Amino acid sequence: MFSLEEIKxxxxxxxxxxxxxxxxxxxxSGQHSLRVDRDSAVAxxxxxxxxxxxRFDYCSNVTGVDWLAAEWTEKVKIKQPVEGGEQEIEATRTARRPAHLExxxxxxxxxxxQGPLILRLCTGDRTADSHLPSLTxxxxxxxxxxxxxFDLFGVHFDGHPDLRRIFMWDEFKDFPMRKDYVEPDDYEYEPTPHDEVLAKARKHQLPEAPT
Amino acid sequence: MMDAGLKSELQKQGVFTTTLESLYNWGRRNSIWPLQFGLACCAIEMIATTMARYDLARFGAEVFRPSPRQADLMIVAGTVTKKMAPQVVRLYNQMAEPKYVIAMGACAISGGPFKQGYNVLKGIDRFIPVDVHIPGCPPRPEALIHAFMTLQQQIAAQELTGPRRPRHLQPELPSEFPVPRYGDHDLVPPKNPDRWTAPAISRSNS
Amino acid sequence: MKPEVETTVPRVELRPKDAAAGQWLEVAMGPHHPSTHGVFRMDVVLDGERIVQLKPVFGYLHRNHEKLGEGMSYLASIPYTDRLDYFCSLTNNWAYTLAVEKLAGLTVPERAEYIRIITAELTRLQNHACLAGFLLQDLGATGTPLMYAFREREKILDLFEALTGARMMCNYMRFGGCRCDLPEDWVPRAKKVVAETPRFIDEFENLLATNEILLARTQGVGALPAALAVNAGITGPMLRASGVNYDLRKVDRYGLYDRFAFKVPLGAHGDTYDRYFVRMLEMRESVKILEQALATIPDGPIIDPKTRLRGFRPKGGEAYGRIEAPKGELGFYLISDGGPNPYRYRIRPPSLINLTVLEDLCRGHTVADAVAILGSVDIVLGEVDR
Structure with missing residues (x-):
């Protein structure tokens, strides 16, 4: 059993x-992963x-993750030289994550x-640059x-022998597992809605049963 | 109609009298052939109902026909997805009248636990008429048997003439329903507006 | 095992629609077809009765488990896992709770681990019995074997009902343990059912193992080479029928499986008959595990008292947990962003991935054989389409 650093x-x-x-x-769980760039992924x-x-001869699980753009602040410790040595001070830093699919x-x-060895591939963005090499x-x-x-997230795999929609019908246009997908409004929500569900339910009611 | 007392008196003498209507309904209700057709989890309980322990054959309904042309009853046993809905409607259209539908389980009634799913049809009665609904997720085999007996009672109560005669004896009523097609975001149409309208909801807090 | 594997997916170029293509017949088997297991469709191209090309079409039971799982709390997903492979709700529960336990670093008390093993092996028994019944039904033995299998299944379902309150959708395991303790007379009842099972397996085998029709229809049909099986990610009894010794109960040693003595049955040819027979042998091994576990089950708590089921918010991170479900490797991949819902909830479905090689198995065989091969793969559409 090799460690991830040795494999890397x-x-x-x-x-x-x-x-x-x-x-x-x-x-x-301690399952660390290895991010690989797109160009050398197949090699x-x-x-x-x-x-x-x-001999990682068995690829068990393949899945997509949709990461929306996010911004958050985190506290980091910075070493600053002061008189007579160094001093650690806390500073806030703004971290940014561009929108991408993984x-x-x-x-x-x-x-x-042995295993699992976890590989991650990232696309450039969620629209035009959503191509990745296929490992099929x-x-x-x-x-x-x-x-x-491909069907649920909209990642295009170059080199896949048969890249078609698998679960949804071929005419379907959306990518439903993306975080910003809006599902068709075709059902009544809860009997006693509250908060954002109430807003949803009100919107749902409007066209057919104005109260 | 014959007097009930006279009927029972005649029966003691070995003479059985009945009406054509009740004879006809008696025959039909005891030989309902279901369509061999399962969608999801409920289908397993449907199979269990036909097996030795629950023995649906006692109700004359063990002959599951693979062809819709030979079937009288469609048991919608499980979640109807939007991808499957056109096929279910088409199968229903291909069945010969008189035909009945049992919506088995929460999913077939309303989408059930998967109601919030983007690919789940929220109830098969948006497209085809349903005679008996059985709640449960999945309903027990006993519940399916109860649905069968309910359907038998419904058939027994059918009048062959008059304004209250069933659909299959009224030629002007439809026996086929439009099949939805796959659209860009949803089924087109998402429901049959002649069959189903959303219930009007009034809320005190809205 | 050879390192060189034929990895390009073989594709048959169909002849153009004009000219000699008239002999080729395209048939859509399903989604409504008496011998597809659920709403599964195979688009086959036939030359006479021989299969030239077979394309599986999925999605007729795509119920959006993953999308729903990302919108609800960790606890609320457990009843949904029941409905994945609806024959085996308890092993689905276990795979999910195992992933959550890895994600949050929870421990499980010893008694709960025993109950999990007992219920999982009972699940395996009834799954394999039903598989054999359905396979033989597909081969033309209408009714009888399936009735025998369901008779056996009902006994096990009675045990599940006594324990969990439901026949099929047990919703029993929780992260950190199980929902409730065994009822008072449950262990003796389970012992009785387990003691009767070998007689059922013997009966079933006497009825069928040397049946000439069964042998003619299954031996040498749909052989799966070991190298292809590994490369295509085939798991479970289907992989072991091809002779690859890979059983997660031995490899990962999850739960307390290393305390019990049992063997991993392996096939030699990887054909339909081996896939059927490996499962019959696995049932005998499950009986061995059950006998040991029921005899030695310890007392104690059934859930870690520190587990917070409601308001459960694991720290950010991710985990992949997998178990040997009756159909193969069932895995759950969870990403937490620290909130009450998982950010990503992924199910690794053995039924779907085991169908990867369906076309390779069926090509060159007749339509009737394709039905038998599909039966021997053992799929449940709830898990294929999710």
Missing amino acids: SRLEAAIPTARLEIVANPSP VARLLRDHAEL VVYHLYSMEHR PIWRSCEFQEREV
Whole structure:
């Protein structure tokens, strides 16, 4: 069982152009992941599968995540030189996340019984630049799952052999798993709505049953 | 109509009398053939109902027909999604009259727990008429049997003549309903306006 | 296992619509078809009775589990997991609670782990029994095997009902443990049911294992090579029928499975018959686990008292938890942003991914064989389409 840092340094040694980044996971699960740039994703995946010591031959799970643009402030500790040494002071910093779509791959090795190794690929934005390389040529198990991500999130996989909608009908235009998707208003909400559900219910009532 | 006392007196003598109407309804209500058709979780309870323990054959309804042309009853057993709704309506249209529909489970009635889903039809009665609704998620086999008995009672009460005769004896009433098509964002139309209108809601706080 | 795997998805180019294409027949099997398991559609192209191309079409039961799960609290998602693979609600509960436990770092008391193993193995028993019944129904043995299987299933459902209050949708497990303790006479009742099961398996096998029609229709039909199975992410009994020893109960050792002695049955040919028979053998192993677990179940609490079910807000982060469900690897991937709802709620469905190779298995066989192959894959549409 190799650590994520070891895997990363092996990959960097074999594929010098790859830009890899470890994404830390603060939860107790400790499942950290590896962000891979789009251009070297296929080469990285092939190496992970075929490398005799790694042999991640089984791609278990493929899924998309929709990240809206966000801004938040966080406290960071900055070392500042003061008289007679350094002093740590707290400063607030504004962090920014551009809107993008992310695809997450969970890899396991059946041969060496290790895993999960989590790969993350990111698109440039959520509209025009939503293309990613398909990993279906490496792991056949991605075939339907990448179609699902295309159907529900709108990520276009270049190199996928059969990229069509999988769950929704072909004429459907929206990407329903995106966070800003608005579903058709075709049902009555709760019997006793409140707060934002009440606003929704009022809007729902207007065209047919004005009170 | 024959006097009930005379009828019972004649029966003691071995003479059975009945009306054509009740004979006709008796025959039909004891040989309802359902369409072999399951959508989701409720279909498993429907299968369990036909198996040895609950034994739907006692009600003359064990002959599940795979073809809608041979079926009298459609049990909508499970969630109807928007992708599946046109096919369900088409199957209903292909069934010969007289035909009946049991909406089995919360999903078929109203969308049930999946009501907030973007691909879930909020009740099959938006497109086709339903005779018996069974609540439950999923309803127990006993509930399905109860629905069967309710349907049998409904059939037994049908009058063959007069203004209250059932739909299949009134040629001017429709026996087929428009099939929705897939649209860009939703089904087109999302409901059949002749069949179903949204209930008017009045709220004290609105 | 060879490292070189044929990874490009083989595609058949159909001949143009004019000229000689007249002999090829396109048939849509489903979504309403007596031998598709639920609302599943296969668009097949036939040359006579042989299958040239087969395209599965999904989505007729796409109930938006993932979208709904992102709009409700962690606790409220548990009843929805029941309705994924509606034969096996308890293993679905377990996979989800395992993922939440990983996300929040919760522990589970020993007694609860035992109850989980007992209920999961009972689920496996009734799932495999029903699979065998449906497969034989598809092969033409109308009625009888399915009735035998459902007779057995009803006994197990009675146990579930006594424990959880529901036959199918048990909604029983919670993160950190289980919802309620076993009723007083439950363990002896379960022991009785488990003791009767081997007789049912024997009866079933005597009826069928050497039946000539069964052998002719299943042996050598739809063989799945091991390398392709691994590459296509096939899991569960279908993978093991191809001879790959990968059972998460042994690999991940989740729960307390390492306390029990049991074997992992493996097939040799990966054909329909092996897929059927591996499941029959797995039922015998499940009986072994159940006997050990019911004999040694300890007393104690059934839920970690520190668990907060309502108002549960795990810290930001993500977790992937997976278990060996009767149909294969069932996984849940959760991303938390610190709020009461998961930011991302993903279900890894074994039924869907096991269908990846359906076209490869069916190509060259007859339509009737495709029905048998689909039956041996063991899918439930609630999980395929979610």
